[in-house]
Amino acid sequence: MKTAIIGGGAAGMMAAAFCENAEVTLFERNEKTGKKLYITGKGRCNLTNNCALYEFYPNIVNGQKFMISALTAFPPQELMAFLGKYGLRMKTERGNRVFPVSDKSSDVIKTLVRAAESSGTEIKLNTRVISVKKENGIFIVATDCGEYKFDNVIVATGGVSYSSTGSTGDGYGIARSFGHTVSEPRPGLCAIELEDDVRSLQGLSLKNVRATVKAGGKEFTEFGEMLFTESGVSGPVILTLSSYVNRLPLSGAALSIDFKPALSPETLDERLSSDFGEMRNKDLANILTSLLPKAVIPRVLSQSGVSPHVKGNSVTREMRFALGYCVKHLKFIVRSLADINTAIITSGGVSLKEINPSTMESKLVEGLYFAGEVLDVDALTGGFNLGCAFATGRAAGIAAGRNKE
Numbered sequence: 001m002k003t004a005i006i007g008g009g010a011a012g013m014m015a016a017a018f019c020e021n022a023e024v025t026l027f028e029r030n031e032k033t034g035k036k037l038y039i040t041g042k043g044r045c046n047l048t049n050n051c052a053l054y055e056f057y058p059n060i061v062n063g064q065k066f067m068i069s070a071l072t073a074f075p076p077q078e079l080m081a082f083l084g085k086y087g088l089r090m091k092t093e094r095g096n097r098v099f100p101v102s103d104k105s106s107d108v109i110k111t112l113v114r115a116a117e118s119s120g121t122e123i124k125l126n127t128r129v130i131s132v133k134k135e136n137g138i139f140i141v142a143t144d145c146g147e148y149k150f151d152n153v154i155v156a157t158g159g160v161s162y163s164s165t166g167s168t169g170d171g172y173g174i175a176r177s178f179g180h181t182v183s184e185p186r187p188g189l190c191a192i193e194l195e196d197d198v199r200s201l202q203g204l205s206l207k208n209v210r211a212t213v214k215a216g217g218k219e220f221t222e223f224g225e226m227l228f229t230e231s232g233v234s235g236p237v238i239l240t241l242s243s244y245v246n247r248l249p250l251s252g253a254a255l256s257i258d259f260k261p262a263l264s265p266e267t268l269d270e271r272l273s274s275d276f277g278e279m280r281n282k283d284l285a286n287i288l289t290s291l292l293p294k295a296v297i298p299r300v301l302s303q304s305g306v307s308p309h310v311k312g313n314s315v316t317r318e319m320r321f322a323l324g325y326c327v328k329h330l331k332f333i334v335r336s337l338a339d340i341n342t343a344i345i346t347s348g349g350v351s352l353k354e355i356n357p358s359t360m361e362s363k364l365v366e367g368l369y370f371a372g373e374v375l376d377v378d379a380l381t382g383g384f385n386l387g388c389a390f391a392t393g394r395a396a397g398i399a400a401g402r403n404k405e
Ligand SMILES: Cc1cc2nc3c(=O)[nH]c(=O)nc-3n(C[C@H](O)[C@H](O)[C@H](O)COP(=O)(O)OP(=O)(O)OC[C@H]3O[C@@H](n4cnc5c(N)ncnc54)[C@H](O)[C@@H]3O)c2cc1C
Pocket: 006, 007, 008, 009, 010, 011, 012, 027, 028, 029, 030, 033, 034, 035, 036, 037, 039, 040, 041, 042, 045, 046, 047, 048, 127, 128, 129, 130, 156, 157, 158, 159, 161, 162, 165, 166, 167, 168, 169, 170, 171, 343, 344, 345, 371, 372, 373, 374, 382, 383, 384, 385, 386, 387, 389
């Protein structure tokens, strides 16, 4: 039995490690494996999330149900035990995020290469797969270094984000050539671009805010940290929101920020009233510095329609209500999500309806498997994406090893 694995990323290397009873060749177009893995977790590689599966699933944005089988068979704790067996020492940090003790993603890559090679996999570097055909039950894999024949093929080519790491969407073409449906690749876990000119806010980092995006008649809210970029917003809450809205129409979409989520409108109004009373002879613009970052005050004032020069003792009830409303609902118009190449994850990919969730085998073509980001599965930050890539890689590797035994 001969198996080809296309792609030496997280999913491909894990598939290789688990593909037994087979002569396995892994094709990687780059000069080394795991180029994207290398940059994960800011170079530290948050390789999974050490939580119970019932806590893992809600972090999968697309493909939650599909992932149940592969993750039940290979939950985070088993992944950690497996990598531990191959010498990787790991630690669990805040939010159950798992990292190598060394804080070096290169150690995760070395471990995966060790695991793949220990199962006898031949890794062919600098070899890009151009096309795959099936003739008389045999797969013909054409590469830029020649043609090869295989009984099974596992496509683990990743998505299209950060294409300089090698993921340029080649797997989608292979999937389509076999009649598979590929749902449109969209940016996930990315910045959001705004119509508003936010250059004056660039670099402003906010903690404990609540951000809400309304798009396509739906509304999503997240609490936590975010920051302003030159042309929009980014940071943890924004990355999460981008993944929730990336399949919705964004024309007319709006972002609203609540700068004081811990205060009810009534409590905020009392606070404003007391501040204005205490600082009766000061300009509003100055009074508000006790409540808001300086850079956002002009925007809050202009959206509320109140002059920055009004003194504390001249603020009317209506002005106070308008200000309070804008402190809790400062509005921006969404232009688009950031370019897909800058997205942490590609949302979209090979349609899950056409894939067996236990084996990752195509329901259309026997012996053809898909694993990792090439599938229409994406999750939130916290190690969930790699957790899914490893679980689908393992499932495909085991199944391909057993096929036609
Ligand atoms: C900046 C950044 C940080 C991230 N941090 C984290 C994190 O900390 N935790 C987390 O869970 N997720 C993280 N992710 C997401 C995670 O990296 C991906 O989900 C994961 O790498 C997907 O694995 P994969 O094997 O499917 O694809 P990839 O890792 O992209 O691997 C695909 C491989 O296939 C090769 N390939 C492609 N086409 C061909 C071809 N035609 N022939 C031969 N080879 C080919 C590519 O060169 C590549 O090596 C991060 C992503 C980015 C961009």
